[in-house]
Amino acid sequence: MRIRGRAWRLGDHITTDxxxxxxxxxxxxxxxxxxQYVFNDLIPGFSxxxxxxxVIVAGRNFGYGSSREHAxxxxxxxxxxxxxxxxFARIFYRNAxxxxxxxxxxxxxxxxxxxxxxxxxxxxxxNLSKGTxxxxxPFPPMIMSLLEEGGIESYYKRHxxxxxx
Amino acid sequence: xxxxxxxxxxxxxxGRDVEAGEHVIVNVDLVYAHDGTAPLAIDVLEGxxxxxxxxSVVFTVDHAAPAPHAEAAALHIQMxxxxxxxxxxxxxxxxxISHQVIPEAGLxxxxxxxxxxxxxxxxxxxxxxxxxxxxxxxxxxxMARGRIWLRVPETMAITVKGALEDGVMAKDVILEIIGRLGxxxxxxxxxxxxxxxVEEMSVDSRAVLSNMSVEMGAKxxxxxxxxxxxxxxxxxGVEAEPLxxxxxxDYRDEIVFNAREIQPNVALPGNVDNVRPVEEVExxxxxxxxxxxxxxxxxxxxxxxxxxxxxxxxxxxxRCIAAPASxxxxxxxxxxGILAELTGAGCVIGPPTCGPCIGAHxxxxxxxxxxxxTSTRNFPGRMGHPSSQIYLASPLTAAATAVRGQLTDPRRxxx
Numbered sequence: 001m002r003i004r005g006r007a008w009r010l011g012d013h014i015t016t017d018x019x020x021x022x023x024x025x026x027x028x029x030x031x032x033x034x035x036q037y038v039f040n041d042l043i044p045g046f047s048x049x050x051x052x053x054x055v056i057v058a059g060r061n062f063g064y065g066s067s068r069e070h071a072x073x074x075x076x077x078x079x080x081x082x083x084x085x086x087x088f089a090r091i092f093y094r095n096a097x098x099x100x101x102x103x104x105x106x107x108x109x110x111x112x113x114x115x116x117x118x119x120x121x122x123x124x125x126x127n128l129s130k131g132t133x134x135x136x137x138p139f140p141p142m143i144m145s146l147l148e149e150g151g152i153e154s155y156y157k158r159h160x161x162x163x164x165x
Numbered sequence: 166x167x168x169x170x171x172x173x174x175x176x177x178x179x180g181r182d183v184e185a186g187e188h189v190i191v192n193v194d195l196v197y198a199h200d201g202t203a204p205l206a207i208d209v210l211e212g213x214x215x216x217x218x219x220x221s222v223v224f225t226v227d228h229a230a231p232a233p234h235a236e237a238a239a240l241h242i243q244m245x246x247x248x249x250x251x252x253x254x255x256x257x258x259x260x261x262i263s264h265q266v267i268p269e270a271g272l273x274x275x276x277x278x279x280x281x282x283x284x285x286x287x288x289x290x291x292x293x294x295x296x297x298x299x300x301x302x303x304x305x306x307x308m309a310r311g312r313i314w315l316r317v318p319e320t321m322a323i324t325v326k327g328a329l330e331d332g333v334m335a336k337d338v339i340l341e342i343i344g345r346l347g348x349x350x351x352x353x354x355x356x357x358x359x360x361x362x363v364e365e366m367s368v369d370s371r372a373v374l375s376n377m378s379v380e381m382g383a384k385x386x387x388x389x390x391x392x393x394x395x396x397x398x399x400x401x402g403v404e405a406e407p408l409x410x411x412x413x414x415d416y417r418d419e420i421v422f423n424a425r426e427i428q429p430n431v432a433l434p435g436n437v438d439n440v441r442p443v444e445e446v447e448x449x450x451x452x453x454x455x456x457x458x459x460x461x462x463x464x465x466x467x468x469x470x471x472x473x474x475x476x477x478x479x480x481x482x483x484r485c486i487a488a489p490a491s492x493x494x495x496x497x498x499x500x501x502g503i504l505a506e507l508t509g510a511g512c513v514i515g516p517p518t519c520g521p522c523i524g525a526h527x528x529x530x531x532x533x534x535x536x537x538x539t540s541t542r543n544f545p546g547r548m549g550h551p552s553s554q555i556y557l558a559s560p561l562t563a564a565a566t567a568v569r570g571q572l573t574d575p576r577r578x579x580x
Contacts, residue, residue, distance in 0.1 A: 013348060013349075013436060015544050017542075017544040017545070017546065017547055018544075018545075021524075021546050021547075021551075022201075022523045022524065022525075022547060023523065023524035023525060023529075023546070023547070023548075023549070028236070029236050029239065029240070041545065041546060041551050060349055061348060061349040061352070061382070064348055064349070064382070065284065065542065065544060066283075066284055067202065067281075067282055067283055067284040067286075067298040067299060067300055068201060068202065068300070069202070069205060069300030069301045069302060070205070072300070087349060087352060089349070089352065090352060090353050090382060090384055091284055091298050091299060091300060094299065094300065094303060095299075095300035095302065095303075098300060098302040098303060099302065151302075152302055152306070153209065153212055153213060153302075156213050157213070162306065162310070164190055164314050
């Protein structure tokens, strides 16, 4: 599974509230209505500017904060192909895998707009603009199959069971 | 080699010894979700075609409760309808915050595995439960199947030695710990809180330690279930066995804090690990003080706040909002006369709700307003306008700040 898109560079400790402010959760009901606010406090207009399969490149502890799965779902919904970060917060990591958003733990150099390529099976992240490459430990088979099939819901619909059943 | 509390709980569940790092599938004793997360869990359940729930499932309507607008009211209706159809116990508007209501209702015991669709589910570690926050999909799967996959976490022992000085609360202790370890300092790990300070703490105080352990990334935050825990549970009709780590438990990390070195602390706006002694940053003018949430809305919290507010008044121009974490806390505050004291001092009393903590309603901050709050997080814009600023502190510090109108070390008002 290969993801190719432009980089969006972010720093350390990007919280779920940066991704989608919690206060909106109670005002806006559907994910479709919420998508316009993704990263809005940090990158105004992100949801309109992001293109399918763009890659977020961040530092430590990405997804810190709430258990609200909306954060992971919305990143996928607006078209983010993968998030590459030095480390992830635990609940966000699990939520992202569940909804089929690939998360890669790696430290990479990137600037906004760099051309990135993430190969999940091979375990590599390439910055094609800078000509650099980092490797990461590929996912265990259960997680890989969840990502390839687009998350738990689509996995279950196809197989009639959960991956560990 | 002995077991940590986490290893003992999961080993007992699986009927064999587990080791940190392995993936296991465990039966879940209780799953819960609230109005922020249950609607999406319901969508997932229905989307997958799961037509029943198995095991013990609880809903709480606590985040935007009572409903501040029609959109929230619609989510509440969806929860009530689903709960009624599937026989799910629902704690509706006014009962209070899940992490407080569920233990009070006698639904938690040491040794249980609990999943909650809320990051602060770790609070239940204070009652000896392996309790962790998950997203709505994981919660939905656990509701449907009664089981979940987990990675057995490594355990970090955090020992707090000595005895706390007057004016220093559990919130100051956990802020000290998070300040030292950082907001990812316990990422993926189980944390166990040990030592004389923790042993001396009430269940209310222990809940604050467990509650905030997620702010350093922990998967669970456990306190040994001793006589204090068992008495608290016994008062609510729960019979339970004590649960302690083995004497030679295999801890990945062991970190020791000395109570003498812990002062009233504050987390500066932006990040929970940006912690300084209050004394060093006193004098910041505030518009609002919030005493409440799953991290500062228990009886003991208001008892301490009342020590400072008694005989004093909330400074003119400052809003001081007090919201008990549950109906039980509310009633105890009324019966003890504390609620009248808080009101007399100028506090606004809110219903049991998470509301202000997540900027859902009541006390929402305007542009560039400043709050000192006993709640859990100080991320930009969490309690209102993106330019507003949140300082996290203990109920004593919050009360002292309300009186002075600026961030104040509570020891100045205690004597």
